[in-house]
Amino acid sequence: MTEQEYKEQRAYWLNAAKSLNKRIFPRCFRARLREIAKLDAEHDKREYEEVRKEIYQEFISDARQ
Numbered sequence: 001m002t003e004q005e006y007k008e009q010r011a012y013w014l015n016a017a018k019s020l021n022k023r024i025f026p027r028c029f030r031a032r033l034r035e036i037a038k039l040d041a042e043h044d045k046r047e048y049e050e051v052r053k054e055i056y057q058e059f060i061s062d063a064r065q
Helices: 003-019 026-044 048-059
Strands: none
Touching (some): 026 048
């Protein structure tokens, strides 16, 4: 995946997550965050779980571990 493709995909998933009302659709919101974490983990060659926790902490105030 090129850097441009990565940026486009990440922007797509960020917009998808931010456009959801996370109080009404919490499972869908977390699913979008997981997609962002998968993308970031693949791009940065890091562990998925580590990246997922960081993303959750960034977007959800009481992150589930």
